[in-house]
Amino acid sequence: MTSIKHVGVVGAGQMGRGITEVCARAGLHVTLCDVTEDRARAGLTGVADALLKAEKHGAIGPEDRAHALAGISVTADLSRLSGADLVIEAAVEDERAKTELFQQLDKVVTNPSAVLASNTSSIPIARLAAVTGRPQAVVGLHFFNPVPAMPLVEVIPSMHTSRATEQRVRAFAAETLGKKTIVTQDRAGFVVNSLLIPYLLAAVRMVGSGTATAEDIDTAMTAGCAHPMGPLRLADLIGLDTVAAIGEALYEEYREQLYAPPPLLRRMVESGLLGRKSGQGFFNYQAA
Structure with a gap:
């Protein structure tokens, strides 16, 4: 080679x-x-x-x-x-x-x-x-x-x-x-994102439905499941526009509702609230 x-x-x-x-x-x-x-x-x-x-x-x-x-x-x-x-x-x-x-x-x-x-x-x-x-x-x-x-x-x-x-x-x-x-086989999302994106979108749906605050949802997963970072801070790190785009690609491939970006995520992207890279997402990074 x-x-x-x-x-x-x-x-x-x-x-x-x-x-x-x-x-x-x-x-x-x-x-x-x-x-x-x-x-x-x-x-x-x-x-x-x-x-x-x-x-x-x-x-x-x-x-x-x-x-x-x-x-x-x-x-x-x-x-x-x-x-x-x-x-x-x-x-x-x-x-x-x-x-x-x-x-x-x-x-x-x-x-x-x-x-x-x-x-x-x-x-x-x-x-x-x-x-x-x-x-x-x-x-x-x-x-x-x-x-x-x-x-x-x-x-x-x-x-x-x-x-x-x-x-x-x-x-x-x-x-x-x-x-x-x-x-991994050539399927939308491959291995990691096929598992990760439904998890992140579920957390966004929880915020949208008022189940808990973004802070409490993240605390639940870091303190309750030993995750190094909560799903909403992770989504902010990835970029909410990127999370939405991956969700769209997965939904197009599989047509399963768990992959569809929820309305809250769509509105945040349309409003320019993209996470860390824009300074504001589910959390504020302006002073970070």
Whole structure:
């Protein structure tokens, strides 16, 4: 298997920054791409801040931090990813946006051995692979937030993904990045979100029906079930828009009501109350 040395990351948001950080810390050359140069540079600033925090906490040394930063370049030009060995899409959780991006990547990534991967939380990989001329080289590579701290990566081959592609990305995640990997069938939500999202939506329904406050629901699960974080703070961390989008994708796939985003969640998203990233969700983060 050809080794992976140059990784392209498309999307400089929270997940893209985390993926960029772990790849750079592993000694890889990373090209971080977003729709504008300013957004890509903002992503690099976020990675730099995270690396500095890791150094202060003793997780990495100053030389490691400097080496990781030196290995990252930023761009708004997708063609800069032409020679990448692996491109990881970490764009907004929207099927149309992702399929359009995969169409573009299929044209600009000219490395014949390149793998095109998606960090999607819920969209079937087959739909993304179908818009390319290389479905055998398309795979799901689902990281979890925060990427540097969370050990799991879901590897999702579609029906067309070659065994060699699957083995290559699994070895990359496990051996190069030091992650724990699982392989899951290409079904919306995969393993983690198929289990997690109904739980989060049930907590939202409890708030909407007045069963208990968000604070009390979270306390019930942390103090009563030993969960490290309550479902509503977790939803805020993920992003309420992302939770709603995953719920929609799961509902479209399975048509089961437990996956349908409840009205309260829809209204919060429509009102821009998205959780931590907007400063307000089920909890207030303005002063955090």
